[in-house]
Amino acid sequence: MKKYLTLIAAALLLISACEFDFTPKIDSGPKLFVKCVAMNDSICAQVKYAAPSSDAQKIQNVSAAHLELAVNGQTFSIDLDDNGTGTAIKQVKEGDLISINAGMTGLNDVYGYTGMPGLPEISDVKVENNVLIDSISYTVLHLKTDRKPDPDDYYAVHIIEERTMTFPDTLIVDTTFVRAMIQSGDDGVPEFASLNDNNGLFPFIKAPVILFPASAFKHNECALSLLSFGFIFPDMTLRSRYKLLVSKVSEEFYLYSMSLYKSSGDILATLGLAPPQFAWSNIEGGLGFCGALATIETDWYE
Amino acid sequence: MRRLGEKIALLVLLLCAHPAFGQNTEQNEMRDTLEKATISALQSDTRKHNTTQTGLIRLNPEFLKSSAAVFGAPDLIKSLQMLPGVAAGNELMSGMYVHGGDGTDNLFLLDGVPIYNISHFGGLFSSFNTDVVNSLDFYKSGFPARYGGRASSVVDVSTKEGDLQRFHGSISIGIADGRVQLEGPIVKGKTTFNFGYRRSWLDLITRVGLSIANKGSSNKVDAYSFMQDLNAGITHNFSDRSKLRANFYWGNDKLKAGLTSADAVSLALNIKWGNMLASAAWDYRFSKNISSTLTGYYSKSDSDIGYDVSLSQYVMADDIISDIKDLGLKYDFSWFPHEKHHIRFGAEAKHKWYDFKGFQSGNGSNIRMEAGNEMALYAEDEMFLLSSLTLNAGLRYSLIATGSKLWHSIEPRAALKWRFSNNYDIRASYTRMSQNEHLIASSYIDLPTSCWMPSNEEIHPVISDQVAGGIYMRPVKNLRLNLEGWYKTMDHLLSYKGANSLFPPVANWEGNFSEGKGKSYGMEAEIGWDAENFTITAYYTLSWTLRLFNEMYPGWFYDRNDNRHKVNLLGTYRVGKFEFTANWTWHSGNRITLPSNVLDDGTVLYDKPFNSSLPVYHRLDLGINYKDTFRNNSHFTINLSVYNAYNRKNAYFAYLTPSSGGKAQGTAYSVIPIIPTLSLAYDF
Numbered sequence: 001m002k003k004y005l006t007l008i009a010a011a012l013l014l015i016s017a018c019e020f021d022f023t024p025k026i027d028s029g030p031k032l033f034v035k036c037v038a039m040n041d042s043i044c045a046q047v048k049y050a051a052p053s054s055d056a057q058k059i060q061n062v063s064a065a066h067l068e069l070a071v072n073g074q075t076f077s078i079d080l081d082d083n084g085t086g087t088a089i090k091q092v093k094e095g096d097l098i099s100i101n102a103g104m105t106g107l108n109d110v111y112g113y114t115g116m117p118g119l120p121e122i123s124d125v126k127v128e129n130n131v132l133i134d135s136i137s138y139t140v141l142h143l144k145t146d147r148k149p150d151p152d153d154y155y156a157v158h159i160i161e162e163r164t165m166t167f168p169d170t171l172i173v174d175t176t177f178v179r180a181m182i183q184s185g186d187d188g189v190p191e192f193a194s195l196n197d198n199n200g201l202f203p204f205i206k207a208p209v210i211l212f213p214a215s216a217f218k219h220n221e222c223a224l225s226l227l228s229f230g231f232i233f234p235d236m237t238l239r240s241r242y243k244l245l246v247s248k249v250s251e252e253f254y255l256y257s258m259s260l261y262k263s264s265g266d267i268l269a270t271l272g273l274a275p276p277q278f279a280w281s282n283i284e285g286g287l288g289f290c291g292a293l294a295t296i297e298t299d300w301y302e
Numbered sequence: 303m304r305r306l307g308e309k310i311a312l313l314v315l316l317l318c319a320h321p322a323f324g325q326n327t328e329q330n331e332m333r334d335t336l337e338k339a340t341i342s343a344l345q346s347d348t349r350k351h352n353t354t355q356t357g358l359i360r361l362n363p364e365f366l367k368s369s370a371a372v373f374g375a376p377d378l379i380k381s382l383q384m385l386p387g388v389a390a391g392n393e394l395m396s397g398m399y400v401h402g403g404d405g406t407d408n409l410f411l412l413d414g415v416p417i418y419n420i421s422h423f424g425g426l427f428s429s430f431n432t433d434v435v436n437s438l439d440f441y442k443s444g445f446p447a448r449y450g451g452r453a454s455s456v457v458d459v460s461t462k463e464g465d466l467q468r469f470h471g472s473i474s475i476g477i478a479d480g481r482v483q484l485e486g487p488i489v490k491g492k493t494t495f496n497f498g499y500r501r502s503w504l505d506l507i508t509r510v511g512l513s514i515a516n517k518g519s520s521n522k523v524d525a526y527s528f529m530q531d532l533n534a535g536i537t538h539n540f541s542d543r544s545k546l547r548a549n550f551y552w553g554n555d556k557l558k559a560g561l562t563s564a565d566a567v568s569l570a571l572n573i574k575w576g577n578m579l580a581s582a583a584w585d586y587r588f589s590k591n592i593s594s595t596l597t598g599y600y601s602k603s604d605s606d607i608g609y610d611v612s613l614s615q616y617v618m619a620d621d622i623i624s625d626i627k628d629l630g631l632k633y634d635f636s637w638f639p640h641e642k643h644h645i646r647f648g649a650e651a652k653h654k655w656y657d658f659k660g661f662q663s664g665n666g667s668n669i670r671m672e673a674g675n676e677m678a679l680y681a682e683d684e685m686f687l688l689s690s691l692t693l694n695a696g697l698r699y700s701l702i703a704t705g706s707k708l709w710h711s712i713e714p715r716a717a718l719k720w721r722f723s724n725n726y727d728i729r730a731s732y733t734r735m736s737q738n739e740h741l742i743a744s745s746y747i748d749l750p751t752s753c754w755m756p757s758n759e760e761i762h763p764v765i766s767d768q769v770a771g772g773i774y775m776r777p778v779k780n781l782r783l784n785l786e787g788w789y790k791t792m793d794h795l796l797s798y799k800g801a802n803s804l805f806p807p808v809a810n811w812e813g814n815f816s817e818g819k820g821k822s823y824g825m826e827a828e829i830g831w832d833a834e835n836f837t838i839t840a841y842y843t844l845s846w847t848l849r850l851f852n853e854m855y856p857g858w859f860y861d862r863n864d865n866r867h868k869v870n871l872l873g874t875y876r877v878g879k880f881e882f883t884a885n886w887t888w889h890s891g892n893r894i895t896l897p898s899n900v901l902d903d904g905t906v907l908y909d910k911p912f913n914s915s916l917p918v919y920h921r922l923d924l925g926i927n928y929k930d931t932f933r934n935n936s937h938f939t940i941n942l943s944v945y946n947a948y949n950r951k952n953a954y955f956a957y958l959t960p961s962s963g964g965k966a967q968g969t970a971y972s973v974i975p976i977i978p979t980l981s982l983a984y985d986f
Binding site for chain 2: 018019020021022023024025026027028030031033048049050051052053054055190191193261262263265266267268269270271272273274275276278279280281287
């Protein structure tokens with residue numbers, strides 16, 4: 001009986017599952033892709049040729065592209081390497097307006113701007129360890145500020161974990177947790193993005209990062225939970241300590257990061273069964289983003 | 303080509319509004335209709351056959367039963383999907399995107415009561431049992447003032463009242479479901495009942511299959527799903543002036559999947575969702591010229607998604623529960639003050655509950671409970687201005703109170719008909735509609751994870767404005783020719799922008815939706831030939847549907863259901879005891895979003911939404927009915943249906959695959975093959 005059922009199921013699968021190729025007509029053209037991230041002491045920029053996906057052969061070298069940056073209207077040029085990337089050493093302070101202008105023969109000039117946020121005011125970090133069940137634990141990091149953050153602020157927190165296990169030898173492992181989450185906010189859990197690496201957003205470090213709005217703070221405290229898997233054996237000692245890179249990011253930085261986060265792995269949208277993926281952009285005439293972040297590094301906490 | 307099409311659509315609109323078409327007039331039509339309507343005010347509104355409205359299609363049960371019998375089960379929504387101006391969305395689902403609507407903006411009324419969950423099995427079957435349906439009025443434009451609350455269409459379904467003289471019924475058995483319908487007198491000539499029940503039995507197949515598979519295994523798998531619904535109605539005639547109707551509908555779906563292993567691990571998923579409607583309507587005729595209907599109703603749509611996980615001594619269980627409930631009262635009047643006026647007026651008041659409780663995460667609240675009150679007043683006058691000119695002018699005022707927010711809406715409605723000969727008329731209409739409720743869903747799939755929420759301080763009701771016009775002709779006795787055009791705008795549309803998840807974040811839903819605009823325009827053509835033994839109808843739609851959501855893209859873009867061309871051919875041929883039906887549908891592919899650009903490192907970028915299309919969609923459905931009658935006048939029908947008769951591989955979804963040559967290559971998947979089904983029906 002089982003054999004017949006298997007045969008029937010296989011026959012049904014053969015009839016129904018059908019993959020075929022087609023040539024889509026895509027409404028798109030070549031554009032400049034610009035990524036500009038301003039930090040307290042430097043501005044990183046990247047210019048790329050974004051070929052239409054209907055004909056990726058048309059990718060062109062961007063060495064001929066020109067790029068102009070400005071801080072509060074004072075312009076300066078930046079040299080791009082072969083990858084179209086360049087860094088300008090420049091002190092940027094809270095409230096400064098950073099703008100970018102780029103162009104390339106045959107393509108539209110593109111333009112974008114952002115405002116520099118102030119440094120985050122983290123006064124204390126408390127670590128709370130919990131065990132959920134045998135192999136699953138979660139750690140809560142309580143971030144405290146001196147005053148309630150401005151509702152229009154956005155944050156990015158890189159979490160660097162150093163886990164020391166002694167069983168029977170000492171082993172040090174970095175960042176074992178699988179996902180960082182926001183626990184609560186003034187009006188419930190706000191929308192946040194949890195990325196296991198940078199997605200190329202942050203020029204200075206590769207580590208798990210969580211982005212969230214100021215509404216994740218309940219009064220002046222924000223609780224981040226880190227979910228970890230790992231067996232704890234009877235003779236084993238385990239010690240974790242954490243260091244955070246806390247950034248206040250511009251709204252443009254936050255919106256672009258969130259759109260990348262939402263579109264990554266959105267299977268339903270990829271299959272056309274959910275609203276479409278889109279990358280937020282503040283680059284007029286092109287693609288990409290211009291954003292800013294101000295970062296502080298905390299001590300180690302355990 | 304696109305400009306030419308736009309010009310044609312514009313020309314149709316202008317043509318429809320041009321007064322030079324007037325020729326002969328029909329003096330008696332209005333008086334005949336008026337007399338009939340006055341005489342049988344409590345029976346049926348015969349003037350619907352000679353409507354002033356544009357965009358109205360009346361379907362009868364025979365049409366519903368003879369078309370689109372997927373799995374041998376006639377389906378009301380699938381029948382509507384074949385009509386011009388309606389895009390169906392995903393194949394085999396219950397999507398209805400009317401004149402560029404977003405699919406959540408159709409008002410479904412069952413005996414005058416709003417019904418929210420219109421499908422079973424995630425859209426495979428509609429919630430309407432065609433065995434008990436008496437008639438269906440489907441409005442795409444020219445909405446009379448008595449309807450309100452949705453932005454794009456009205457589907458007004460009325461069920462049978464039951465036979466006052468004779469007991470009869472039917473039993474039907476299909477490959478996927480079984481149905482029974484009974485009607486007859488309780489007190490002959492006075493009181494009657496109508497009853498319908500249907501249930502799917504795919505779960506019997508899966509249960510038998512799994513019990514065989516589980517035999518001898520330490521791990522037991524249990525999975526099944528079924529749907530059922532029940533319609534019941536009682537009508538009592540107190541006199542020829544007074545009648546009371548009580549109707550009840552209950553329908554639900556259940557899906558269960560579970561695993562139990564020998565080492566004390568068990569996983570269970572239980573999903574159930576459905577509707578319950580109850581109403582009582584009292585029809586009373588005050589005089590020859592005034593009649594009224596007082597209706598009280600309760601409508602509830604709910605869902606419950608539960609999981610239960612046991613891992614050794616650890617047990618985790620939770621539920622997502624959501625529901626929407628209406629408790630309403632409405633009073634509708636029909637008044638003929640003068641032979642040239644038919645005035646309808648009325649009021650409706652309802653209290654609504656919107657409740658949601660999601661899975662708990664962290665310390666955050668995941669509960670949202672809202673309540674609101676809605677009130678509407680309307681008046682419309684069907685005026686016979688000249689013997690050939692009819693105007694239906696109306697106004698609807700609605701007041702919506704949710705929390706501390708009050709929303710007012712004044713909605714003018716007007717429809718004009720100029721009959722310039724017995725067989726030719728032109729019509730034009732303008733309507734404004736508003737919609738207070740929003741479906742909170744993160745995908746286009748009809749899932750019980752979605753729920754309804756009302757407008758509030760942050761979210762504005764949807765407003766639609768539509769002008770439509772058409773020419774309606776019967777140049778010879780058997781030939782029907784209709785041409786209709788429309789232009790529609792929609793404000794305050796919502797589009798989900800939250801993180802990808804089958805579970806939309808309802809507790810703080812406002813921040814997860816973008817607000818935008820929409821517009822749609824196009825033309826529909828119908829040509830049909832009705833003969834004694836056969837009927838053939840061809841529909842063609844040429845349309846454009848666009849959206850503007852600045853958060854997604856800084857300009858207008860085509861909507862997902864922007865099917866530029868749509869053709870439907872429907873044919874029925876009767877010979878002896880056989881009836882042959884054929885439905886062929888063809889339309890431009892649904893639009894999809896593919897990466898617009900690619901960087902040198904292979905990174906793909908998205909820009910304009912819905913920037914490409916799936917391949918064209920087409921399929922042929924065939925059916926054969928064999929009908930025979932027994933001596934006692936009962937008869938049986940054997941139906942053989944073939945869905946997608948030539949096994950067309952229609953793309954259900956697609957994605958872009960990199961190609962070595964650099965040229966884009968799309969890969970598409972089709973999931974619905976040829977589906978032959980057999981069903982039997984016995985009418986007694």
